[in-house]
Amino acid sequence: MVMRVRPEPLRGRPKVAVAIPCYNYGHYLADCVRSVLDQEGVDLDVIIVDDASPDGSGAVAEQLAATDPRVRAIARDHNVGHIKTFNEGLDAVDGDFVVLLSADDLLAPGSLARSAALLQAHPDVGMVHGFALTFADELPPARGNLRSWTIWPGQEWLARICGNGGNPVATPEVMMRMSTMRDLVGYDPRVPHACDFLMWLRAAAHGSIGRLNGVDQAYYRVHGANMHTEQYGGAITDIGQRHHAFEIFFEEDGKDLPDVDRLRGAARWALSQEALGIALDTYDHGPEAASPQLAKELAELAVELDPAAADCRLMQALRRTERRVEAGKGPIVPPRVTALRKKVRHHLEWRRRRWSGVESTVKAR
Incomplete structure (x- = not known):
């Protein structure tokens, strides 16, 4: 049963490990690290892993490590790709809880203490997330008023995710229990574009999922180098990778879940409707x-x-549209009306996800 509960204060100073993988993001690295070191209420173990960046990121990482004993740096002499870099950073840190933070993203003030408090209070929770604000240049103001915690039993969270097929969680907003991360053995190279999504599914199979409501936990930078910025061109890869992640999960970690066939069918249907x-x-x-x-x-x-x-x-709507295009006709609904309707729908869905932490199940377009 899903519970919405009152937040509890953090006890003591838990140790939080933060792994920061970096490739050609040296110009963002200082701000990223500063957003971590400015966190209050926790002890920190920060490691930067530079994947042989040609832009001098390794030198920036070593300089940052030299100025603060909480920071260490690993500068690789050859490029191994983002999955191995993620896992090398996670393997090298130690603490009660762990965060993976890309060098171009930032933590919001108070993020680590808020997440750690939930994990402290609920030992059954293996992963906690909140909401990540997107930005390009200027940081939008972050909400800092934590209203409540939501605790999802792992299978109920999985049912919701399978029902909508999407990934409602951005990596910088996530904190995991270190023991959970060790059990899951890091990120899976079989799904390079959906390795985070597979990690969340696996975490839900191992325990409950926590969510911080009414507060912004991180900043996710959107720019041309992000994997999924192309509006449609990357859709096939994105959907295909999520499908592969679901299939790996159901074949391995989720194979013994009750009602696994129904969950698998719901995920496939949701992805087909998205396509x-x-x-x-x-x-x-x-x-x-x-x-x-x-x-x-x-x-x-x-x-x-x-x-x-x-x-x-x-599919029937798509076939009708294709016939109109073949006949040289425009869309039945004027593009301006369609754009407005889509904007309203997306805004309502964004507000729902910002509040609840999950997306709606698949709806009619």
């Missing part, structure tokens, strides 16, 4: 801006994920 929704989105700006080949590939992916998608409502 069709994106395929329809590619036609929203009229025939001249349409991407028929991408829409076709997304439709094929939807049916591959769940054969029932071949006759679902979204």
